[in-house]
Amino acid sequence: xxxxxxxxxxxxxxxxxxxxxxxxxxxxxxxxxWAYVGLLELYLTYEFLRSIFLELIAIGTxxxxxxxxxxxxxxxxxxxxxxxxxxxxxxxxxxxxxxxxKWHWFVLPVLPIV
Numbered sequence: 001x002x003x004x005x006x007x008x009x010x011x012x013x014x015x016x017x018x019x020x021x022x023x024x025x026x027x028x029x030x031x032x033x034w035a036y037v038g039l040l041e042l043y044l045t046y047e048f049l050r051s052i053f054l055e056l057i058a059i060g061t062x063x064x065x066x067x068x069x070x071x072x073x074x075x076x077x078x079x080x081x082x083x084x085x086x087x088x089x090x091x092x093x094x095x096x097x098x099x100x101x102k103w104h105w106f107v108l109p110v111l112p113i114v
Contacts, residue, residue: 013041017055021063028085 020038023030042052071079088094 014055014059017059018063021059025063025067025082028082 017038020030020034024034042056067082068078068080071081
C-alpha cells in the first residue's frame with residue numbers, strides 16, 4: 001500500500017474514477033470490487049471533502065447520464081440497466097426461478113480448484 005495519496009497526480013485519480021465508474025456501469029457486480037478500492041483511496045486522500053464533491057459526484061453523475069443516454073439510444077426508452085439489475089436480484093422473487101443455494105454452495109465447489 002502506498003504511504004500517501006496526495007502524491008498521485010489529480011488527472012490520474014480522475015481517469016481512475018472514470019474507468020471504475022465505466023466498469024460498474026458495464027457490469028453492476030464490479031461495484032463490489034471498486035467499493036473497497038474506492039473507500040481505501042478516499043480514506044488515504046488528503047483533501048477528503050474536495051475529492052468527494054469535485055471528483056466523485058461529478059464523474060458519477062456524468063457516467064450515470066452517459067449510461068442512461070446509451071440505454072435510451074439502444075432500447076428506445078428511458079431505463080437504467082443497473083437499477084433493473086438491483087430490482088431483479090434483490091427486490092423481486094424472480095431470482096428464485098434460477099435456483100437458491102445455501103451460502104456454502106458458492107465456496108465448496110471452489111476448494112478442489114484452489
